[in-house]
Amino acid sequence: MAKLYELETFSSERGNLTVFEKVIPGTIQRIFYIYQAGHNIRAGHRHHRAWNALICVSGSCRVYNDNGIVEETFYLNSPNQCLVLEPEDWHTMDMFTDDAILLVVSNELYDKDDYIYEPYARNQRAGEVVMADSK
Template structure:
């Protein structure tokens, strides 16, 4: 089940330092970021193995999540927030602000066979989901 964390942040007159550690299991295997996405929907999948941590470093975006029993929407608006998605969390990221930079940290490297694109049958988005990018 997805979980929203407030990351430990140290503030000083020299600026802020926010720490990402002990958030997802295993070793970080993949890091990527999404920017200049506009209102386009991204993702539209879940995983067999991969855990993902999402941090909106700049701007904001929305994340829809469905784990098969529960649907949630999260608005990421601060680099101090970290949304952790477990493998069973089918998700879409959208409504990116013009200045949004969404960082994704994963405990698995890219493997096309780890992706499950079909949404859960209880999704309120059934019938409204168009093809979205697979990242």
């Protein structure tokens, strides 16, 4: 199940330092970032093995998540917020602001066989991705 963390941040007159540690299991194997995504929908998958941590280091975006039991929508709008997605979390990201930079940290290297693109059955409607806001 996805979990939103507030990363430890140290502030002083010299600025802020935010620490990413002890957030996902295993060793960090892959880091990538998404930017200039506009109003496009990204992701649309879950994994067999990979855990991912999402941090919007600039701007903001929306993340829809469905673990097969619970559907939730998260708004990432601060660089000290970290959304951790477990392998069973089928997710999409959208509503990127023009200045959004979404950093993704994974405990697995890219492997095309780790991806499961089909949403859970209740979200399939003629191949369309259905977005739902959490209550």
